[in-house]
Amino acid sequence: MDKISILFDLDGTLTDPYQGITRSICHAMASLGRPLPPQTDLRWCIGPPLKESFSILLESDDDSLVENALVIYRERFGSIGLFENKLYAGIPQALKKLQEACHPLFVATSKPWVYAQRIVDHFGLGQYFNHIHGSELDGTRTDKTSLVSYILNRESLDPSRAVMVGDRRHDMIGATANKVRGIGVLWGFGTQKELTDSGASACIQSPPGLVTAFSKKNSDK
Structure with missing residues (x-):
């Protein structure tokens, strides 16, 4: 894979x-x-x-x-x-399988990273991620375009071998602006129309579908 x-x-x-x-x-x-x-x-x-x-x-x-x-x-x-937050069912299992498949995993959130880190740790997800990236409290990197650009540069990632997974148009717009493939998820707060209209190359119905989406066959599309 x-x-x-x-x-x-x-x-x-x-x-x-x-x-x-x-x-x-x-x-x-x-x-x-x-x-x-x-x-x-x-x-x-x-x-x-x-x-x-x-x-x-x-x-x-x-x-x-x-x-x-x-x-x-x-x-x-x-x-x-x-x-006051809930972990979506199936997320830890999906992250574990993606990690076992040797995909480098990162959090990319417009939320301040100091909060994101606490949330990730609270739910025991830190073990799956290479790094937690977010905005600064002064507003730096709150838009996904600058955030994705920052992550690509900071982690030395090839945009053609990277994917942004998110539930809102901002995630897809940020991905597209950086020549990164965007995949939408439908268990969050955005609609399929919002995501596809904003450039999502695919939409996933449930967390287990994340693993299928990153099988070799789907990754090469």
Whole structure:
């Protein structure tokens, strides 16, 4: 089997962070005295850079206000929200088989890497990954295009032998911009149309399908 370097999104791909993220968003909005959006309306906030989401929720381009919301969000998320999270069934088994097949595995998340590392460790997934990559708290590398570029350079990866796996359009756009193949997953927060319209070369229905997708036959396509 050919070795393919696989970059995994975190939220909506490895874990379901819905409760932790939405509760922390609501906490920030309430603290700022802003109308509290129903949690059911916040699925769209999972995946994109959070600063952009707060700008939309607050209906403001006031950077100081948005940054304040982000600080309040992180106060709750960093102590409570990141553990209000669930591992998708079948993910550890799929990662184990991909690792056994000698595919180098990386986390590529727009979430700050300091949080991503804690989440990965919390679920015992660190043993499967070569490295955890994410953004910085100052906003550096929150967009997937710059993040994927950074990982390719930092890890000396050949884009033609790398794949980005994620559940939102940002993952596919970031992959395409770096000449990396994008594969969408359908158990997260994006739709198949969103993913294919954004450049996904394939979409996978469930975690066990990840192993099949990276068999030699599929990797060579």
